[in-house]
Amino acid sequence: MEYVILDAQVGDLSGVLDPTRYLDHLPSMSGDLPPGARAFATDPDHYDFRSRRCVKDLRLQAVRGAGGEEMEIEFQHNCWKHDQDLLIRYAGVSCFIIDSADEDREADLGTVILDEILPHRDGCSHEIACWDGTLTLVSRDLQAIWTETICSSDA
Known part of the structure; x- marks a missing residue:
C-alpha cells in the first residue's frame, strides 16, 4: 500500500490500522479516478471503522472471471459489524495478482484489513489487504454494490 498504513505505531501500541495519509491525499487524487472507483473510495463510510459499510472485517468469499477483462470479487459480511455483503465488479481488467501468505490456501485470503x-x-x-494475503487489480473502472443479507443470528 502506498498511503494506508497497516502497522502504525500510536504511543506504545503497535499494529494500528491507519488510513489517515490516504484520506489526506484522496481529495487531490479523486478527480483522477474513474467514476465508480471515485464513488467507492470517497464514500464517507468506506474507512469509518464503526460504519456498516467499512470494508474492514469483510471476508473474501469468491473471485470470478480471473484472467478475463471482466471480474467480480464477492465479500461476505461479518455479522457483528455488517448487515450487507459487498460485490465489486471490475471492467477492463489489465492486471490481477493474488499474493497469498500461504501458497496452499491460494485465493482463501481471509478477512479484509483495508484497501486502497x-x-x-x-x-x-x-x-x-487481507490477513492472509493481498489482492491487487488494475482496471478501467469498478462498481461496488452492497446487497442486503441476513445474519444467521437474525434468522
Whole structure:
C-alpha cells in the first residue's frame, strides 16, 4: 500500500490500522479516478471503522472471471459489524495478482484489513489487504454494490 498504513505505531501500541495519509491525499487524487472507483473510495463510510459499510472485517468469499477483462470479487459480511455483503465488479481488467501468505490456501485470503484505490494510467488500481494475503487489480473502472443479507443470528 502506498498511503494506508497497516502497522502504525500510536504511543506504545503497535499494529494500528491507519488510513489517515490516504484520506489526506484522496481529495487531490479523486478527480483522477474513474467514476465508480471515485464513488467507492470517497464514500464517507468506506474507512469509518464503526460504519456498516467499512470494508474492514469483510471476508473474501469468491473471485470470478480471473484472467478475463471482466471480474467480480464477492465479500461476505461479518455479522457483528455488517448487515450487507459487498460485490465489486471490475471492467477492463489489465492486471490481477493474488499474493497469498500461504501458497496452499491460494485465493482463501481471509478477512479484509483495508484497501486502497489509486489512479492508474489504465483507470485505477485497487489493492485489498487481507490477513492472509493481498489482492491487487488494475482496471478501467469498478462498481461496488452492497446487497442486503441476513445474519444467521437474525434468522
